[in-house]
Amino acid sequence: xxxxxxxxxxxxxxxxxxxxxxxxxxxxxxxxxxxxxxxxxxxxxxxxxxxxxxxxxxxxxxxxxxxxxxxxxxxxxxxxxxxxxxxxxxxxxxxxxxxxxxxxxxxxxxxxxxxxxxxxxxxxxxxxxxxxxxxxxxxxxxxxxxxxxxxxxxxxxxxxxxxxxxxxxxxxxxxxxxxxxxxxxxxxxxxxxxxxxxxxxxxxxxxxxxxxxxxxxxxxxxxxxxxxxxxxxxxxxxxxxxxxxxxxxxxxxxxxxxxxxxxxxxxxxxxxxxxxxxxxxxxxxxxxxxxxxxxxxxxxxxxxxxxxxxxxxxxxxxxxxxxxxxxxxxxx
Numbered sequence: 001x002x003x004x005x006x007x008x009x010x011x012x013x014x015x016x017x018x019x020x021x022x023x024x025x026x027x028x029x030x031x032x033x034x035x036x037x038x039x040x041x042x043x044x045x046x047x048x049x050x051x052x053x054x055x056x057x058x059x060x061x062x063x064x065x066x067x068x069x070x071x072x073x074x075x076x077x078x079x080x081x082x083x084x085x086x087x088x089x090x091x092x093x094x095x096x097x098x099x100x101x102x103x104x105x106x107x108x109x110x111x112x113x114x115x116x117x118x119x120x121x122x123x124x125x126x127x128x129x130x131x132x133x134x135x136x137x138x139x140x141x142x143x144x145x146x147x148x149x150x151x152x153x154x155x156x157x158x159x160x161x162x163x164x165x166x167x168x169x170x171x172x173x174x175x176x177x178x179x180x181x182x183x184x185x186x187x188x189x190x191x192x193x194x195x196x197x198x199x200x201x202x203x204x205x206x207x208x209x210x211x212x213x214x215x216x217x218x219x220x221x222x223x224x225x226x227x228x229x230x231x232x233x234x235x236x237x238x239x240x241x242x243x244x245x246x247x248x249x250x251x252x253x254x255x256x257x258x259x260x261x262x263x264x265x266x267x268x269x270x271x272x273x274x275x276x277x278x279x280x281x282x283x284x285x286x287x288x289x290x291x292x293x294x295x296x297x298x299x300x301x302x303x304x305x306x307x308x309x310x311x312x313x314x315x316x317x318x319x320x321x322x323x324x325x326x327x328x329x330x331x332x
Contacts, residue, residue, distance in 0.1 A: 021205050021243035028241045029095035034067075037088070037139035039132045045095035046088035046136050049075060054084030055169075056142045057322065060133060061087075062151030062175075063251040066094035066238055071225055074315055081323055086145070088136050090129060090156075092247035099123045105249035110257070119257060123250055126258035130159040134167060146170040146322055147270075151283070151308065152255055155179075158291070159258075162267040171270040171295075172321040175308055177283045178290035179261040188281035194218045201245050208243045209235040221279030221307030225315060265294035272298035273321030275314050277306025 034045040047067060057078060059070055067087035078085045089096040102123035113120035133156060137145055146169040149157030154176035161168045177185070186192045195215045199207045212235045217228060226234065272295045276288030285302065292300035301317045 020202050021199075021208050021239060022202070023098040023100060023244035023247065024095055024242055025240060032095065034095055037136045039091070039135035040128065042091040042097035042132065044088050044091065044097070044132055044136055046086065046139075048140060049079065049085045049087065051079065051084060054079065054082050056086060056137075056140075056145035057083045058086045058088075058133060058137065058142075058145045058147050060147065060149040060153030060157045061090060061093070062153050063255070064093055064244070064248045065150070065153070066241060068094070068241065069234070069238060071310060071315075073225065074310070074318070077315065077319055078322075081319065083146075083322065086136065086140065086142075088133075090153075090251070091124060091132060092244065092251055094242045098244055098247055099250060100244075100246065102246075102250060104246040105253040107249075107253075110253055114257065114259075120253070122253055122257060125254050126155065126159050127163070129156045129254060130163055133157070133160050134164055137167060143167070144169050146172070148172045148174070148318060148322070149176070150174045150310070151176075152251065154291075155255055155258065155261060158261060158265055158268065158295075161270050161272075162264050165267070165269045168270045170322055171268065171272040172275065172318050173272065173291060174275045174310070174314060174318065175280060175283055176274055176276070176288055176291040177255075177261075178265075178287045178294065179255075179259055180287060180290055181260065183284050183287050183290075185284075185287075186282045187284035187287075191281040192218055198245050198248070199243070201243075203243065203245075205236075205239050205243075208239045212238065216309065219282060219308040221277050221305045221309070221311070223303075223305035223311040223313065224307075225310040225312055262290060262294040265291060266296065268295045268298075273301060273317065274298055275301045275303060275317045275321070277303045277308070277311070277314070279305055279307045282308040 036043045067089050075085050110120040144167050147157040154173040195218045213231045274292035292298040303313045
């Protein structure tokens, strides 16, 4: 069930139209014309949404979630408050470099190494993903930025804040996992049992879309930011852009190998808000509270009816975490 939980962490979007999927669609990515930042052994597709004079905020997505999936309502709200949102595809996601040469995650070898107290051989690690975030900021000449991380992106954002405190202003973590092995992952296996097996590499786009829609609905709580009836259309766009089942496992392995994050999070110095739903079936509320407890001075915000997806209330809490008040702006 652990591997399925890591797969569920991806939850992107989904429908295609009867055609085979690809890890990275050359046609869609070329048509987008997204800028690219160089990182160690990878190129990262990104969008600097401006305005140039705004306070930079880097948004870090969950496993397999693409930069195009950040809700427009969130991006517009950030800009209206004087922020400069910057979004990017993590390595192995969307229009960024995919590590197909590494093949699928070798779970037996990974679990054997972890059981022996050793670091498994992986194509990249959590530290690599944190360095990638810094590479995007370096490419843009941004000395420091606020960070917003969701799900796996929260784990990466926490590592960035711990390892490079001088590059981080404020920190907002949503659906964050502490990595405490004593807490169950997923938090509610019965609810996630409704998610069908993920389609394989190269699967029909319609099958991938259906899988993603089913995953989103299983991960939702009673409150959602996007209307569930829009999921098929959202999923179609994401699937046309990218589907890489092997990459989901590779990204999950990097998170798993990072282990318990609580000792590391003690090094975070940025003002931090941790936002978590009381109905999250993947990462327990207890794990989110542990993240807040581990970061000096962090504030924990529990959102009623929120599952493992954004809600209107979590969006408002996110904005308050960055501005200090609902009516605040991004200029200090």
